[in-house]
Amino acid sequence: MREPRTLGEFIIEKQNDFPHASGELSSLLGSIKLAAKIVNREINKAGLVDITGAIGTENVQGEDQQKLDVYANDKFKAALEARDQVCGVASEEDDEAVVFNKQLNKNAKYVVLMDPLDGSSNIDVNVSVGTIFSIYRRISPIGTPPTEEDFLQPGNKQVAAGYVIYGSSTMLVYTTGNGVHGFTYDPSLGSFCLSHESMRQPETGTIYSVNEGHYIRFPMGVKMYIKYCQENVPNEKRPYTSRYIGSLVADFHRNLIKGGIYLYPSSQSYPEGKLRLLYEANPIAFLAEQAGGVATDGKKRILDLEPTELHQRVPFFAGSKNMMQKLHEFLETFSDN
Numbered sequence: 297m298r299e300p301r302t303l304g305e306f307i308i309e310k311q312n313d314f315p316h317a318s319g320e321l322s323s324l325l326g327s328i329k330l331a332a333k334i335v336n337r338e339i340n341k342a343g344l345v346d347i348t349g350a351i352g353t354e355n356v357q358g359e360d361q362q363k364l365d366v367y368a369n370d371k372f373k374a375a376l377e378a379r380d381q382v383c384g385v386a387s388e389e390d391d392e393a394v395v396f397n398k399q400l401n402k403n404a405k406y407v408v409l410m411d412p413l414d415g416s417s418n419i420d421v422n423v424s425v426g427t428i429f430s431i432y433r434r435i436s437p438i439g440t441p442p443t444e445e446d447f448l449q450p451g452n453k454q455v456a457a458g459y460v461i462y463g464s465s466t467m468l469v470y471t472t473g474n475g476v477h478g479f480t481y482d483p484s485l486g487s488f489c490l491s492h493e494s495m496r497q498p499e500t501g502t503i504y505s506v507n508e509g510h511y512i513r514f515p516m517g518v519k520m521y522i523k524y525c526q527e528n529v530p531n532e533k534r535p536y537t538s539r540y541i542g543s544l545v546a547d548f549h550r551n552l553i554k555g556g557i558y559l560y561p562s563s564q565s566y567p568e569g570k571l572r573l574l575y576e577a578n579p580i581a582f583l584a585e586q587a588g589g590v591a592t593d594g595k596k597r598i599l600d601l602e603p604t605e606l607h608q609r610v611p612f613f614a615g616s617k618n619m620m621q622k623l624h625e626f627l628e629t630f631s632d633n
């Protein structure tokens with residue numbers, strides 16, 4: 297049997313795949329890998345020690361912060377600050393972007409945007425959660441504090457993105473724009489080992505993932521698409537299967553492997569959608585496209601949207617190419633609702 301290829305080895309092997317490779321991005325991904333292991337260790341203890349539940353504070357978006365949200369946020373920031381590549385981080389859990397002052401006189405070229413623990417309300421009940429990250433090259437001059445324009449770049453400028461899924465096993469999935477690769481954590485080795493090289497999302501699938509409890513509040517095009525998924529057309533494998541975990545990373549990961557579509561539309565409860573453009577939609581959209589899938593806000597490609605603020609929300613649809621095409625047909629036909 298071949299020795300497992302670790303994430304660290306793989307990144308170095310692939311380093312020359314992207315322009316201006318100098319080992320810095322490899323080192324940056326190394327910090328993410330380290331923080332992921334630390335967070336993974338803590339999540340695995342949930343239930344044994346007092347680390348679940350709300351901390352009694354709210355994040356900038358008025359959502360309860362869970363203890364592990366805050367823990368994961370701190371660990372990822374600490375790991376990124378400890379090396380020399382990142383000059384600042386914007387996190388779903390922080391009101392403002394954080395500047396790493398001690399990196400400013402060094403050569404720090406990158407900013408990171410992240411959702412340190414997505415789906416964290418699921419931890420108390422032992423359901424998968426994830427970390428989502430997105431990496432950009434800064435625009436402002438090296439050696440100065442990063443500015444808003446460094447953080448508000450469109451998703452098509454990402455140099456790398458990925459997620460960690462803390463599930464029945466823990467995986468790290470990432471792209472640097474040359475395909476999507478997945479690594480499963482082997483706790484006995486303490487390493488992420490290559491398990492899913494060059495992941496491709498099937499062009500079509502039979503799974504649709506949406507919080508159907510909000511159906512009544514969805515735009516008409518989305519409602520009609522859901523009805524289409526539920527129609528009895530056996531030779532087209534319809535009705536499709538409904539699967540919704542309520543953890544974006546877990547729902548996306550399943551649909552990436554099996555083929556499917558994820559929908560979080562605007563609704564009367566969330567007129568702009570619920571998911572965040574910078575921390576959730578952009579990195580997942582980059583991965584989706586790199587795996588052969590499609591990600592839009594219902595009209596435009598997610599990666600081409602111009603962000604205007606850090607915590608901006610967006611309607612989000614991502615999945616298998618043919619399923620997304622069918623969804624768009626419904627959204628166009630019923631666009632006035």
Ligand code: AHM
Nearest residue numbers: 359414415416417507542543544545
């Ligand atoms: P969070 O970042 O506060 O954890 O919220 C994002 C999560 C996603 O993981 C998930 O897809 C979605 O919220 C679920 O929302 P809902 O409970 O409204 O279906």
Ligand code: MG
Nearest residue numbers: 411414415576
């Ligand atoms: Mg989130």
